[in-house]
Amino acid sequence: MAVLPMKRLQLCALKKNRKAILELLQRRGAVEVQDTGEDEVFTHADMSQARSIFQKNAALANQALDVLARFAPEQKPLLSMLEGRQEMTLEEYTAFQDRQDETLKVAYRLQALDKRVAEQRAEIPRMQAQVEELTPWLGLDVPMRHPGTHATDSFVGALPGEWTLEGIYTELKSRAESVSAVDIEIVSASREQTCLFVTATKSEAQQAEDALREMGFARPAHVTHRVPADKKRLLEERIDKLQAKIDADVAEIHSLAEHRQDLKLLSDFYVMREEKYGVIGKLMQSKRTFVLTGYIAARDVPALESELTAHFDVALDFFDPAPDEDVPVALKNGPLAAPVEGVVASYSLPGRGEVDPTSVMAIFYYVLFGMMLSDAGYGLIMVAACSFVLLKCKNIESGLKKSMQMFLYCGISTTVWGVLFGGFFGDAVGVIASTFFHSDLTFKALWFEPVSEPMRLLVFSFLLGIIHLFVGLGMKFYQLCREGKVKDAVYDVVFWYMLVGGAVVYLLTMEMITNMMGLSFTLSPTVGTVAAVVAGLGALGIIAFSGRDSRNPFKRLLKGLYGVYGVTSYLSDILSYSRLLALGLATGVIATVFNKMGTMLGGGVGGAILFTVVFLIGHTLNIGINLLGAYVHTNRLQFVEFFGKFYEGGGRGFSPFGAHTKYFKFKEEK
Incomplete structure (x- = not known):
């Protein structure tokens, strides 16, 4: 659970080394370059024209690749879409620069061939239409x-x-x-x-x-000076010639397919150059030197400093950013939490001084997701699918890899909850055993079956929700204490713990509540009295200190009363966790319905065929719909209920200068 500390970088070097230094920084992808102002000595270079040319050439390469994709599609394996970019060494990249002009000519040729084929193909229907118009007149032996x-x-x-x-x-x-x-x-x-x-x-x-x-x-709209039959024969000859030209052009396009890899590299080459020239436009430059400023993660400083000083004469300075700087945010978490960093980023990265909530959120994320899907069969499918992708696709992109890891852990959680609740493709084990083998074998719940005891699951959902919310308040307490705001931590957290916690405990002393929730115990009146006192003290504390920023006693009281009214939001937040019951039951009930539908023909051969078809179709739909539902509602509980208690976000993501290419990436040097 960490926001990587950032350092400010200032680099000054000779202009003759600018290209090599920038290409090294681009390959490393560790520095976010900042735009700097001008002065009497240092100015900015206008790179807009060069960047426009590079963008045009990159677009040309992509158009050429599109031509090849349409006329000579690349044969790819089934999982190719999950494969990441191909690795490329610095030597391969340097060697390509010698043949980039030749590859650019290939791109122009493919574009020209595509245009000519399109024009010729458009001409053929026009001529065929003329042939159709001439058909009624073929019996005429004189010109029309x-x-x-x-x-x-x-x-x-x-x-x-x-x-x-x-x-x-x-x-x-x-x-x-x-x-x-x-x-x-x-x-x-x-x-x-x-x-x-x-x-x-x-x-x-x-x-x-x-x-x-x-x-x-x-x-007729069109008449000819020729005999219709002669005109038709002439048109057909022209159509044949056009088709022959099209075939020849298409054959040439196929022959140029051997340049596909170079065209991909050409596209990435110009994308990288365009990005590099964009950075050049941000540099402060004099006649013989340039200055680069930006941000770098503190952990990357030693390696980059060592590499730059080993190859170039540079002046480097690394220092801490000022407190009021808009420092970019990069997260660093362990293997269990890192996969959900994307979920946090989709909400908002931590703001200045905020705690990274990823590690704490990850625990609840996996638990809540698994509880909503809660079927061991579905969980095993997720585990198998994600494990296969991660093992098979070694070169998978970082973002997709994290997503696969996240769903792998969600699948493990789903499997565990499925075992606890006795769900394996619904009640498939019992249905198959009784219908086809006349056995009473079932997949018994290790804990309890939610369909049989829904109130028990609802109570557990509320309990889990209360823990989730209280942990969120605990995160706020930790954050305030870390900032030295201990009093604020007491006013804004401890008093809410007292009010909400005391109110919950007090409710458990009421027999009506415990009976309604199916609990086997009721707390004693003494405990209720203590809980009421604690809740009351918490409420008084909130009334007294919620409006502490106001000096007017009357406004302070009104703000305090409005603050204690916020207890209703806690009630709605806790009720929101009833979705754990709803989605968990939906998965099991729908699965059970499909299993029941599959047994309509009994246990014969026809019944087995029907059951197999219904099973495959029904459970595929069920896992797809409920997996999406679990994902959406798990995010919702994190974003609204959990983050709402302590997290504001607003951080700016770290965007280093790098090789943001589509087809290739530089192979990491050991």
């Missing part, structure tokens, strides 16, 4: 845009619906009696349309077309 003769005009078009030649002439004659020198040829006819080739004298052509338009005649 026929020029006619010296004395005649020709044009093509279509009437809606299916027409006969006799019907067309009859309708045309009724609409234009004066039109006589017209020749109509039906090129094709279907239910949708009738395609016509019309020839008329130049004097009657327009009149004939106007009459046909009254019948619904319309010229």
